[in-house]
Amino acid sequence: MRKEYPCVEVKLSKITHNAKQVLSMCNAKGIEVIGVTKVFCAESPIIQAMLRGGITQVGDSRIQNLKKIKDMKCRKMLLRISMESEVEDVVKYSDVSLNSELDTIKALSRAARRLNKFHNIILMVDVGDLREGVLVEDVIPTVQEIFKLDNINLVGLGTNVTCYGGVLPDRDNLGKLVKLKREIKETFNIELPLISGGNSSSLYMVMENTMPREINQLRIGEAIVLGRETSFGKSISNCYDDAFILKGEIVEIKNKPTVPTGKIGMDAFGQTPHFEDKGIRRRAIIALGRQDAKVDGLIPLDKSISIFGASSDHLIIDVTDSKKSFKIGDIVEFKMDYGCLLAAMTSLYVNKYYEKELAIASI
Structure with a gap:
């Protein structure tokens, strides 16, 4: 086949290999992996390579990308906090979405009711990076309001660090999520199943065995596609950087x-x-x-x-x-x-x- 330039050549077998390595490392610590697809625009051949590596859940920041993979047999997460103008599509095309605004969550509730569906959400908490998320002191009142909504399942707490403010994940800031989960259980007698502890920048804690054991989900993109964690830019053992x-x-x-x-x-x-x-x-x-x-x-x-x-x-x-x-x-x-x-x-x-x-x- 004659190639046209410029071009990107994707070595799918290396994506599969990296996915297996990252998944094995995380699963050994009881952490599930969301394979993030946004960097490659959710192109089907690359997602299939990740799935061959054992990934069962993917996440993307664009609802357009989730639409085009709607028939893929995997669970799907919307990573960018939902826009109020797209709530029906969020309910239709994602199994779970990340959210931080109560008004938007209420709109998701109304959309889910209209569509006769239940929608899962993870409440994002700002632990210091100053990107998306409810402030720590506002989590309990927000959760109280979420529990009043129809057709919405609050399945966990999450956070995002490093991407905007450059704040490194550590036991202190991720520990805030752990404390909040316990406080929610004490206040509402409800055990949230998930704490989504960040992205590839959190992998160094898995590698160094310093991740709080309650953190049981990470949203991983760069580590799979480029073979490195992103807090310090270190290569991940036995992973490829040239996929x-x-x-x-x-x-x-x-x-x-x-x-x-x-x-x-x-x-x-x-x-x-x-x-x-x-x-x-x-x-x-x-x-x-x-x-x-x-x-x-x-x-x-x-x-x-x-x-x-x-x-x-x-x-x-x-x-x-x-x-x-x-x-x-x-x-x-x-x-x-x-x-x-x-x-x-x-x-x-x-x-x-x-x-x-x-x-x-x-x-």
């Missing part, structure tokens, strides 16, 4: 200076660039730009290649020190960080190819 490879085609290659000639002003993105004078270098231009990917998240597989910069449509790289003699039409390969992967998989201009029968070497 997704971005490839771009060289459209120009010339020896040029490293400092532009003329007065420097703003670039196309409103920034004033600065240049280090390295003399004449062998510079290749790839048909891949900021409209396609987050270029500062690109990691060349050829470690002798460095990136000069990019415009909307062109990536400029330094190939002077590479052992390969590059020419027009050659393909350059990159690993990606999470932000770059998110942009590339979302871009309409980046083609996606799935390697279904890829033999993988043991790590």
